[in-house]
Amino acid sequence: xxxxxxxxxxxxxxxxxxxAAAQQKTQRIRGTITAFDGTTLSVxxxxxxxxxxxxxxKASVAAAKAITLADLKPGAYVGATTQKRADGALVALEVHTxxxxxxxxxxxxxxxxxxxxxxxxxxxxxxxxxxxxxxxVYKDGSQKILVPPGTPIVTTVSADRSYLKPGEYVWLNxxxxxxxxxTFGGRIQVSHDGVxxxx
Numbered sequence: 445x446x447x448x449x450x451x452x453x454x455x456x457x458x459x460x461x462x463x464a465a466a467q468q469k470t471q472r473i474r475g476t477i478t479a480f481d482g483t484t485l486s487v488x489x490x491x492x493x494x495x496x497x498x499x500x501x502k503a504s505v506a507a508a509k510a511i512t513l514a515d516l517k518p519g520a521y522v523g524a525t526t527q528k529r530a531d532g533a534l535v536a537l538e539v540h541t542x543x544x545x546x547x548x549x550x551x552x553x554x555x556x557x558x559x560x561x562x563x564x565x566x567x568x569x570x571x572x573x574x575x576x577x578x579x580x581v582y583k584d585g586s587q588k589i590l591v592p593p594g595t596p597i598v599t600t601v602s603a604d605r606s607y608l609k610p611g612e613y614v615w616l617n618x619x620x621x622x623x624x625x626x627t628f629g630g631r632i633q634v635s636h637d638g639v640x641x642x643x
Contacts, residue, residue: 469620500629506600507636540642541599548582
């Protein structure tokens with residue numbers, strides 16, 4: 445009987461843990477910093493909502509830095525946000541470097557209506573009419589993406605919380621508690637010298 449009770453209890457705990465994990469939600473936040481007191485980051489989202497995010501001790505900061513396509517070599521792991529042109533071509537809205545831990549693939553994105561995100565390695569880069577064409581390859585496929593002149597090409601560099609100033613633009617995925625409280629313990633990406641972070 446004791447063994448049955450222990451097994452039952454273990455099952456209940458496992459279900460509770462699974463339920464808690466399922467309840468964990470995240471909210472993608474893009475917006476302008478309105479205040480920061482060292483732990484609480486206040487942001488006016490791009491939708492016009494005032495948000496308050498509690499930063500954990502492990503939360504870090506990365507500042508945006510502009511680069512060029514010439515800085516990206518074959519094999520580089522990048523993310524490209526695109527929209528489809530009338531002729532079906534994918535045209536980049538921005539291209540940014542990625543950490544190797546980011547999941548590769550080609551999926552819908554919410555930067556703009558109909559936008560897509562492709563996380564992949566650059567296989568080749570050739571001059572094309574209207575810009576340069578990147579051939580991006582990931583595990584299950586590939587995409588050819590046109591990068592017109594003037595498209596933002598961005599990387600990030602390590603920074604600190606002093607970069608979180610009112611007026612700067614941030615991008616992060618905050619955790620949403622059962623009570624609606626927003627918390628964050630990852631890496632905040634923030635604008636710097638007029639360069640917006642990849643988003």
